[in-house]
Amino acid sequence: MVKKIGFGLLWLGFIAYAFLLAPPDAPHTFELIKNLSTGQWQGINPFIIALFNVMGIWPVIYSAVLFIDGRGQKIPAWPFATASFAVGAFALLPYLALRNSNPQFAGKKNALIKALDSRITGILLTIAAAILVGYGLLAGDWGDFVQQWQTSRFIHVMSLDFCLLSLLFPALLGDDMARRGWKNSSIWLIGFIPLFGPLFYLCVRPPLPEVGVDKISPQQQPTI
Known part of the structure; x- marks a missing residue:
């Protein structure tokens, strides 16, 4: 319950900061967003181009955990994961506040979960x-x-959103590792490394067992 309240307060605080304390919108903000979204990048700082596109990678990273985690929740994960493509942590924090611990996976993997669970997805995202x-x-x-x-x-809120997404990811790691029968404290710590920690986790985590598989076989255990 304490965690849920904490995530809820963090969500409200982030909203309040973004709209009340962050710098005002620049006159050219809409034009900048349109150009970034359509690939018209001439004259835009490459640092901002990179950050904007990395913010499109983050929702896929979270989806690779949320769609699996949501299988055993009272609330579906997909609306929050989908909304995160547009508003990042603003959409993910309510899910973290509402979800319950879910160290098991019920049912078989569908095509989407198989794709998100694949190490190839993690490798492509890392590249x-x-x-x-x-x-x-x-x-x-x-x-x-x-x-x-x-x-x-x-730019201000997008940068803070990146930082917040980096800090929140480890909150989902414990259950995801438990669903795979994987105990590795060093991996949990690596999850705190901004962006590349979660990506490394997606590249090395053991496959999620199907129904009827009680534990991960020794051959599935990654070598770190």
């Missing part, structure tokens, strides 16, 4: 994230980004 981060760090203008972070609500 895409590495390219984006490398592009942003090598070609981006850090000074311009800091200036926009101080003056644009969109």
Whole structure:
């Protein structure tokens, strides 16, 4: 119950900060969002381009856990996971506040869960994230980004959303590891590494057992 209240208060606090304390919207915010969404990136700081696209990777990372976790919840996970593609942690925090601990997986994996559970998905996401981060760090203008972070609500809140998504992911790790019969405290700690910690987890976690499989076989255990 304490965790649920904490996630609920964090959600309300994030909303209050975004609309009351963050910098006001810049005049060109709508145009910037439109250009970022349609790939018209000429004249936009590569650091912002990279961050915007990384924020599209985060919902897939969370979906790879949420769609499995939601199988045993009273509330469906898919509306929150889907909404996170548009509003990030604003959509995920209510789910974290409403969900219950769920260390088991009921039923068989459907096509979507099989795809999200695949290590190939984790590897592809990691490659895409590495390219984006490398592009942003090598070609981006850090000074311009800091200036926009101080003056644009969109850039400011998007940056904080990235940080919050990095901090929240470990809250789902315990149950996901339990569903796989996997005990590895070092992996749980790696989950706190921004972006690449969760991606590493998706790349190395054992496959989710189907119905009738009681535990992970030694051959499925990853070598770290």
